[in-house]
Amino acid sequence: MAELFKNLFSKELMCNVSESIAHVNCDFYKQDFLSKIFIESWEEMEFKERMHHIAMVVRTQLSDDFNECVNELYLMITYLKSSGADKFKFAELAYIFIPDIIEKYGMEHFDTSVVAFEAITPFTSCEFAVRPFIIQYQDEMLDKVMEWTKHENEHVRRLASEGSRSRLPWGMAIQSLKSNPEPVLPILEALKNDSSEYVRKSVANNLNDISKDNPETVIEVAKRWKGNTKETDWIVKHACRTLLKAGNSEVLQLFGFAPPDKIEVNDLTLINENLKMGDELEFSFSLNNLSSKSEKVRLEYAIYYMKKNGSLSKKVYKISEKEYAANSVTKVVRKQSFKIVTTRKFYVGEHILSVIINGQEIEERTFELNV
Numbered sequence: 001m002a003e004l005f006k007n008l009f010s011k012e013l014m015c016n017v018s019e020s021i022a023h024v025n026c027d028f029y030k031q032d033f034l035s036k037i038f039i040e041s042w043e044e045m046e047f048k049e050r051m052h053h054i055a056m057v058v059r060t061q062l063s064d065d066f067n068e069c070v071n072e073l074y075l076m077i078t079y080l081k082s083s084g085a086d087k088f089k090f091a092e093l094a095y096i097f098i099p100d101i102i103e104k105y106g107m108e109h110f111d112t113s114v115v116a117f118e119a120i121t122p123f124t125s126c127e128f129a130v131r132p133f134i135i136q137y138q139d140e141m142l143d144k145v146m147e148w149t150k151h152e153n154e155h156v157r158r159l160a161s162e163g164s165r166s167r168l169p170w171g172m173a174i175q176s177l178k179s180n181p182e183p184v185l186p187i188l189e190a191l192k193n194d195s196s197e198y199v200r201k202s203v204a205n206n207l208n209d210i211s212k213d214n215p216e217t218v219i220e221v222a223k224r225w226k227g228n229t230k231e232t233d234w235i236v237k238h239a240c241r242t243l244l245k246a247g248n249s250e251v252l253q254l255f256g257f258a259p260p261d262k263i264e265v266n267d268l269t270l271i272n273e274n275l276k277m278g279d280e281l282e283f284s285f286s287l288n289n290l291s292s293k294s295e296k297v298r299l300e301y302a303i304y305y306m307k308k309n310g311s312l313s314k315k316v317y318k319i320s321e322k323e324y325a326a327n328s329v330t331k332v333v334r335k336q337s338f339k340i341v342t343t344r345k346f347y348v349g350e351h352i353l354s355v356i357i358n359g360q361e362i363e364e365r366t367f368e369l370n371v
Helices: 002-006 011-022 030-037 047-060 066-082 097-105 110-120 131-136 138-148 154-162 175-179 182-191 197-213 215-225 230-239 241-245 249-254
Strands: 263-270 274-276 280-289 295-306 312-324 329-337 349-357 360-370
Touching (some): 011 047, 011 066, 030 047, 047 097, 066 097, 110 154, 131 175, 138 154, 138 182, 182 215, 197 230, 197 241, 215 230, 215 249, 241 249, 263 349, 280 295, 312 349
Antiparallel strands (some): 263 280, 295 312, 349 360
């Protein structure tokens, strides 16, 4: 996936960008620009390195005056829209070097930069670029973010939530909000019933970030929001996904998952207890509901992966979440791939599989992973 994203910055895209620069700079030379973009180290650069590099080169082609530079960026965006910018895959991400220019060169021009974020984000998300501004100007920036929650454009409203996430993937962490999420809660309150699913999903992700550092805050919000509307119910469930995976008893109880006193896991069987890299771990078990009434069950399994240092790292996978009939026996069969991928490195040695019922690990088996 990382390979795909870094290749969004293709030669075709840069030619498109060069045309937009030529639209605002009469002294622009396309071939000189492209040679500065596609330098010798280009192939070794990852996504964010390429983004920063493009931003730096584009900045050199625009006015030295920052306010005028921003106006030229507006004109470039207008040109890009008219020339079919959306023909490029993940176009909203491909042009993300534009807000990166604001981030890198606009920190001393607060008012101009904040207006630029609002104007640019419907074209390409400014969720990464606003974060240094929140860090340096937290009170002023969050006041502006609060204003964005009332904006007519869903992209700007989403920026209010997405930009203020404490742990945004790929973005720098906002340590002050990790320590104390209270300043961002009014923003999420204002957006919890937003008409856009795009915005509501961002609210849920923001809360899920908060749950990793301040679980009690999210539990309190979940209790207040749950049952208000179908929209807030969805947000609460999505926001609590990390707490549910962690087996937080208070959250499990909030969603109706009682301790599994009447649930048994029997006949946990591994088809092959000695795997090689690239194999699949296939396993099966019987889920027995011994109760005389149906039981709501969140069924998961965990793999304790061997790490390089010899310790184990737990990862939880969801199987299902549903009612199991009274006095029922359900056969469950699953496979877990050990195919080599870029997102996870496997190490040889003893691993553990465990079956989890409503947050409690009920049964486990060990297996070996070999070269």
